[in-house]
Amino acid sequence: MNQTVRTRPDGSDRRLSAAYDTALLDLDGVVYAGGEAIVHAVESLGVAREGGMHLAYVTNNAARTPETVAGHLTELGVPAEPADVITSAQAVARLISDQIPSGSRVLVIGAEGLRVALRERGLVPVESADDEPAAVVQGFGGMEMPWGRLAEASYAVARGVPWYASNTDLTIPSARGIAPGNGAAVQIVRIATGAEPQVAGKPLPPMHRETILRTGAERPLVVGDRLDTDIEGAHVGGVDSLLVLTGVTTAAQLIAARPEHRPTYVAEDLRGLLEPHPAVSGSADEGFRCGGWTASADGEALALGGDGDRIDALRALCGAAWAAAGEASCGLDAGKALARLGW
Structure with a gap:
């Protein structure tokens, strides 16, 4: 695209x-x-x-x-x-049902959301690699998912059973901080088998x-x-x-x-x-303005001047950084500017 x-x-x-x-x-x-x-x-x-x-x-x-x-x-x-x-359980269930016949067995490594989505598509969830599954699907199984479930996926995938993942988010936010996500568990099966799953979830x-x-x-x-x-x-x-x-x-x-x-x-x-969102105006030569703030690239760092809502300052900083970076990631130091804003 x-x-x-x-x-x-x-x-x-x-x-x-x-x-x-x-x-x-x-x-x-x-x-x-x-x-x-x-x-x-x-x-x-x-x-x-x-x-x-x-x-x-x-x-x-x-x-x-x-x-x-x-x-x-x-x-x-x-x-x-x-x-x-x-x-993503619904998305991966549709992806699987497009590729294997209705009524096929699918080894589920995950929680009830995956099982319900598979049944909705006419597929039959099973629990063991020895149940002759036509596919393996892996999704987030909660913080208490047993290690043996990952081994079960690895046994089936190593035998050549097609492997699907609901998503590969490496982390998820929790009330106590950032925790490992389904992508971390997928990586374990990848290491064990050398295989790559078909992934359905965002992006x-x-x-x-x-x-x-x-x-x-x-x-x-x-x-x-x-x-x-x-x-x-x-x-x-x-x-x-x-x-x-x-x-x-x-x-x-x-x-x-x-x-x-x-x-x-x-x-x-x-x-x-x-809310309406204020536009970011300006250029690399004159700086990028949003609300009462102006941001610009100053050598190897981003400079910020002005006053007002700090989200407008961040929008201006994005304008300066993204314009300077073009099709790459911005490597300019934003530490001083963000510290001023409390970020």
Whole structure:
């Protein structure tokens, strides 16, 4: 896909919840962390919904069923139906069902969300490599997943059974910090077998396809906290994105982002859905301006001057960094500028 390299965050004269018909919201790090709602999330989503925006919840976590996720969201104060939830388990189940016959056995290394998604596609979950599976599928199995499950996957994959992964996120946010994700477990099987799985989750096309098929979105906005899944997934799908800084991505990582990881919009949290976004103006010669801030490349570092909302300063810094980097990652030192902003 040929896309213009983004050199600054975009502006919007309208609040984003009015400019887009559907928000495709990541969950971990965006709506909740460790099961608890992130600050401002419940109120912001309620206002967006009341204003007519359709809210869909798109997660690479394949462990829980849509019914369970919807119930959890509703308990947090974010009313949701199972049909509002799209998981990487659903995406990988469709990918598998496109390649093997209905009724085939699939060795499941993961939790109930994977089993339910497979049954929905007419496939039969099994638990052992000795059950003659036609495929192996691996998804996040929770913090207590036994080591023997990874061995079971390795036995089957080493015999030549086709291997699929719901996603390859190396980490997930939790209430206690950043924890290993499904990608870390996938890496163990990769080391043991030398094989490579077919992957369905963000940022890859099967997940985007599943999301559009299930939501019918015509003008979607991807909302996420991860550059390498949410934002890159939006880039792959050719749709706009909003990065919120309530999850795993830091301000420094955003400034250093390579082209496919640069979001359309940037906000501190989900209140960014409810606001217009000021444009970043200027050039490398005169500096990049947003709100009351001006940012520029000064030798090997980024310089920042002005005053105002710190998110506007970050937008200006992104403009200076991304323009200087072009199609590469920015290597300019942003430490002093970010320290001034408390990041």
